[in-house]
Amino acid sequence: MNQGRIVRVSGPLVVAEGMENARMFDVVRVSNYKLIGEIIELRRDRASIQVYENTGGLGVGEPVQSTGEPLSVELGPGLIGSFYDGIQRPLDAIKAIAGDTITRGIEVPGLNREKKWHFVPKVKVGDKVTGGDVIGEVQETTLVMHRIMVPPGMEGEIAEVNEGDYTVEEIVAKIKTADGVKDMDMIQRWPVREPRPVKRNLAPQTPMFTGQRVIDALFPVGKGGTACVPGPFGSGKTVIQHQLAKWADAEIIVYVGCGERGNEMTDVLREFPELLDPKSGEPLMKRTVLIANTSNMPVAAREASVYTGITIAEYFRDMGYSVAVMADSTSRWAEAMREISGRLEEMPGEEGYPAYLGTRIAEFYERAGRAICLGGDDREGALTVVGAVSPSGGDLSDPVVQATLRVVKVFWSLEDKLAYARHFPAISWLNSYSLYTDDLEDYYREDLGDQWIEMRDQAMEILQEEADLEEIVRLVGVDALSPDNRLLMETAKAIKEDFLHQNAFHEVDTYTSSGKQFKILELIMLLHDRSKESLGAGKPIEDLVALDVKEEIARAKYIPEDSLDRFEEIKKSIVDQTEV
Ligand code: ADP
Numbered sequence: 001m002n003q004g005r006i007v008r009v010s011g012p013l014v015v016a017e018g019m020e021n022a023r024m025f026d027v028v029r030v031s032n033y034k035l036i037g038e039i040i041e042l043r044r045d046r047a048s049i050q051v052y053e054n055t056g057g058l059g060v061g062e063p064v065q066s067t068g069e070p071l072s073v074e075l076g077p078g079l080i081g082s083f084y085d086g087i088q089r090p091l092d093a094i095k096a097i098a099g100d101t102i103t104r105g106i107e108v109p110g111l112n113r114e115k116k117w118h119f120v121p122k123v124k125v126g127d128k129v130t131g132g133d134v135i136g137e138v139q140e141t142t143l144v145m146h147r148i149m150v151p152p153g154m155e156g157e158i159a160e161v162n163e164g165d166y167t168v169e170e171i172v173a174k175i176k177t178a179d180g181v182k183d184m185d186m187i188q189r190w191p192v193r194e195p196r197p198v199k200r201n202l203a204p205q206t207p208m209f210t211g212q213r214v215i216d217a218l219f220p221v222g223k224g225g226t227a228c229v230p231g232p233f234g235s236g237k238t239v240i241q242h243q244l245a246k247w248a249d250a251e252i253i254v255y256v257g258c259g260e261r262g263n264e265m266t267d268v269l270r271e272f273p274e275l276l277d278p279k280s281g282e283p284l285m286k287r288t289v290l291i292a293n294t295s296n297m298p299v300a301a302r303e304a305s306v307y308t309g310i311t312i313a314e315y316f317r318d319m320g321y322s323v324a325v326m327a328d329s330t331s332r333w334a335e336a337m338r339e340i341s342g343r344l345e346e347m348p349g350e351e352g353y354p355a356y357l358g359t360r361i362a363e364f365y366e367r368a369g370r371a372i373c374l375g376g377d378d379r380e381g382a383l384t385v386v387g388a389v390s391p392s393g394g395d396l397s398d399p400v401v402q403a404t405l406r407v408v409k410v411f412w413s414l415e416d417k418l419a420y421a422r423h424f425p426a427i428s429w430l431n432s433y434s435l436y437t438d439d440l441e442d443y444y445r446e447d448l449g450d451q452w453i454e455m456r457d458q459a460m461e462i463l464q465e466e467a468d469l470e471e472i473v474r475l476v477g478v479d480a481l482s483p484d485n486r487l488l489m490e491t492a493k494a495i496k497e498d499f500l501h502q503n504a505f506h507e508v509d510t511y512t513s514s515g516k517q518f519k520i521l522e523l524i525m526l527l528h529d530r531s532k533e534s535l536g537a538g539k540p541i542e543d544l545v546a547l548d549v550k551e552e553i554a555r556a557k558y559i560p561e562d563s564l565d566r567f568e569e570i571k572k573s574i575v576d577q578t579e580v
Pocket residue numbers: 231232233234235236237238239240424425426502503504505
């Protein structure tokens with residue numbers, strides 16, 4: 001054990017001397033309060049430590065002790081349904097010990113030590129196993145089967161394995177390895193800054209379907225992909241995160257709340273447990289892990305919470321699940337980096353952010369991916385990361401937004417202009433993009449057919465042309481447009497209002513299957529094409545603008561999923577009413 005002494009305290013940063021035997025990123029206990037910190041700079045015997053707890057009242061000369069271990073998380077049964085702080089302390093356990101305010105230096109293990117889990121072996125004595133092999137299963141919640149895996153790097157033969165009820169620390173199996181027999185309990189410890197290994201990375205090939213039309217149809221994210229959603233206040237960021245948590249085609253959700261305002265976090269803590277998983281009717285928390293760095297934790301904990309979240313997500317990916325991580329907001333994490341870097345007196349980059357801002361952000365998103373997991377059965381897992389960014393004033397030239405856009409492949413641009421106009425989700429169809437569109441094309445052709453690709457591209461073109469025409473309309477009025485252009489404006493309006501606009505709080509509208517998305521867009525494009533023909537045959541634009549069937553198209557999104565045959569009647573009306 002290496003013991004040093006504090007020589008300086010600067011907010012969340014503590015400098016200690018006499019640390020010559022410590023290593024970079026070692027976890028240290030600071031002062032007699034034993035506050036948890038991490039070494040982030042080491043020059044000879046002088047260590048700079050970011051402290052994850054309030055450093056108020058610490059003084060020069062107090063002891064600092066290195067644990068010799070990097071910042072790690074505990075992985076095993078009991079993660080699901082937990083609320084953790086940035087360094088994986090369960091908030092309810094802390095509350096039980098310390099009341100409402102986190103008392104400093106409290107040590108609570110990430111996984112409950114008393115609870116018994118029923119372990120069912122999946123291997124037998126004599127089986128050869130390597131890292132990633134599933135040796136048994138635990139039904140962790142009604143929605144999640146937790147696979148107990150051989151830790152990466154271990155290899156051997158099963159010497160003993162028994163079904164039964166165990167705590168996470170009890171021995172469920174013994175493995176004969178080259179260095180002797182190893183006892184296996186149900187906890188893996190993993191350093192958070194180190195990505196967990198996979199056998200092979202794969203490119204995303206299927207979309208992470210969300211049931212949100214603007215996302216699925218125009219800007220899909222691949223399973224195992226990355227997306228970013230910059231959200232000015234009131235633009236619907238929270239609603240989108242909730243919709244994704246509820247509806248995204250992912251088996252496990254890890255939500256990292258990295259907020260500065262305490263009440264933002266309290267909202268998450270209050271609202272999430274009330275959300276129901278629409279597919280099973282069970283509470284969403286039965287497949288969710290929440291990590292929230294509360295307002296009374298200093299900025300350094302924001303960084304820890306991001307790493308803790310992604311590591312837990314990787315662990316479930318390793319089991320062969322599709323996992324979605326939502327980090328809200330990565331801007332708060334970047335601000336923490338800026339503050340710490342400033343106190344370290346590093347050379348600042350753009351707007352005072354450290355020069356390594358881009359690298360750190362990239363390393364985080366690069367932990368997303370679709371992969372063949374470790375282990376003999378070649379199961380596939382996926383980790384999708386959606387990061388919210390909150391640039392001040394919604395300014396997209398902000399360094400955090402720019403650094404994020406360099407790595408993520410999907411950009412959902414929330415615009416306050418749309419939010420003011422109550423157009424939700426306020427995702428701009430002009431500024432957003434998805435770089436997965438090509439990778440996912442085969443999937444869509446298979447799932448929805450070539451017509452889907454054509455309609456989607458046509459809809460996108462119409463929206464872009466409309467944006468150009470709008471300028472003209474502003475100058476000379478809509479009546480000055482040619483009939484063709486007026487039709488285009490009408491269709492664009494229908495795409496926006498009848499397709500892209502989606503009410504998260506409407507029982508039916510909150511989620512739209514891919515089949516129904518196809519059918520709604522099909523109505524709009526059918527009317528467009530038929531109207532164009534009628535115009536050519538001499539029907540006046542005024543008549544086409546006023547067709548009764550438009551009302552039916554507008555209401556099509558409220559048709560329940562089990563009554564999709566009603567779309568056929570609307571199609572018939574379109575054909576009838578556009579007859580010349
Ligand atoms: P932010 O988190 O960006 O501050 P919110 O997600 O809280 O914003 O959204 C603000 C308000 O906008 C919500 O309370 C709700 O009334 C409305 N809203 C946002 N998205 C939707 C949506 N998809 N459907 C209906 N209303 C929405």
